[in-house]
Amino acid sequence: MPTLKFDINKIRKDFPTLNQTINGCPLVYLDSAATSQKPQSVIDTITEFYTSQNANVHRGRHTLSEQATYSYEQVRDKTARFFNVLSKEIVWTKGATEAINLVANGLKKRLDKSHTIIISPLEHHANIVPWQLVSQQTGAKLVSLPLNNNGTLNIQQCCEFIKETKPALLAITQASNTLGNITDLKPLIVAAKEVNSLVLVDGAQGALHLKPDLRELNCDFYVCSSHKMLGPTGLGVLYGQYEELNTLDIYQSGGEMIDKVYLTHSTYRPAPAKFETGTPNISGVLGFGAALDYLNELDHVQIQQYEQELFSYAAQKLVKVDGITIFSNLSDNIGTLCFNFKDEHPYDLATLLDGYGVAVRSGHHCTQPLMTHLGLNGTLRASFSFYNTYKDVDIFIDSLKKCIALLD
Structure with missing residues (x-):
């Protein structure tokens, strides 16, 4: 079966859950490590x-x-x-x-x-x-x-x-x-x-x-x-x-x-x-x-390359946000950013981000021994997949800065 060129606009249309608003804002779904979205063909x-x-x-x-x-x-x-x-x-x-x-x-x-x-x-x-x-x-x-x-x-x-x-x-x-x-x-x-x-x-x-x-x-x-x-x-x-x-x-x-x-x-x-x-x-x-x-139907090499480019773009933007500490390895990663802002509780920041339609995970992520090893009570996690876009990243970072302004 011939592979298709990677077309992010077409991909986005295949996932109905992505095309909605949350709290009056376009949904930015960054919780694929918890569960991926489903294409219409699966439904x-x-x-x-x-x-x-x-x-x-x-x-x-x-x-x-x-x-x-x-x-x-x-x-x-x-x-x-x-x-x-x-x-x-x-x-x-x-x-x-x-x-x-x-x-x-x-x-x-x-x-x-x-x-x-x-x-x-x-x-x-x-x-x-x-x-x-x-x-x-x-x-x-x-x-x-x-x-x-x-x-x-x-x-x-x-x-x-x-x-x-x-x-x-x-x-x-x-x-x-x-x-x-x-x-x-x-x-x-x-x-x-x-x-x-x-x-x-x-x-x-x-x-x-x-x-x-x-x-x-x-x-x-x-x-x-x-x-x-x-x-x-x-x-x-x-x-x-x-x-x-x-x-x-x-x-x-x-x-x-x-x-x-x-x-x-x-x-x-x-x-x-x-x-x-x-x-x-x-x-x-x-x-x-x-x-x-x-x-x-997709080219896995293209998918992986796109995910890695998107992850690098997000990491480069996140690392420049004052007060953010990233715990993920940025060189060998499937596309997940684990981070905190200063000493703020991750639940608070995740709740504020949801107000802008940005879905991230917060807590210990069912890895309490790892949290103990890192000396943390919990973190925020933004996990990307091939159906995410550069616009998603921009909205995420912009929303994060607005939330931090409210907390700082």
Whole structure:
């Protein structure tokens, strides 16, 4: 399929939520790290399913069920191609959080007090708390990679730490949801593989912006969320190398994931089916398929280049605002600016910005250990995506200055 030239004006028209006013001002949506906006094609696909195709999958021989099943499984194939993996290595979950919990639960019987799990202080709580529970339940030791004072990783030091620790598992983010900093994953994964460690990558922030080739990356597990990739909420993707998926214990039980059920015991289907119990989020899967179609129509290299140019433009303007401190790494970043103004509470500034139609995030961003490491109670976060414009940046900076004038 031929790629299209990157046309920001056309793109903007594809996202209906962007074309509205908030508090009498044009919406400037800078919260894509929390959830991306959805193109009309995704919205239409979900509506079309419930309007003319609504039926359960895998459970019927009638026409609607056959159609739904075919469309549903086609999206699994499409997702596998997007990440350059096998269809049988794609498991549908409720989100990246459930995908991490699925892996954590599935590994519990293989861990004991002789094992170590490595995480990092950069992680979202979703990639911390499940491993805390596994540690408490199995006796496995939970340790963290060393982090520089500015919130960046010294990759060489981290590789040495991995080789010395010899963990059973390394769970690491592809990009920080708070700072936007991109993790140099390849050397970390190589170091982990040298000591026979499993690697789980949290790609919730990286999947859209970086479009990783998971076969080349060579992690054992990778998780991401549909809603951060232009798709609907309530759907996640778990990629697992097929042999590793099948070694995991089941996460939930019930219908659909079974092979044979007797009154006293049951047998289960191989992955991915053994992890997909009950009626799935069919409309969500189809909507995600439409999101992938939309992304595949665009040139990812052009998207990434545009996002980086837009981010640099925003960073250059923000750094010139008196009293602003930026905590993000400005050289290796997916497009997120984490900052504060003097000692003002981030909630106050976010509320004032909303008065100008500017949507940013405020708080600890589900990264309290990182906030503690940086000595912060919270920050503001402006996260950009390819549907944002230079005008968005100008409005954001102008509105920020007006808000600061009110506070100063």
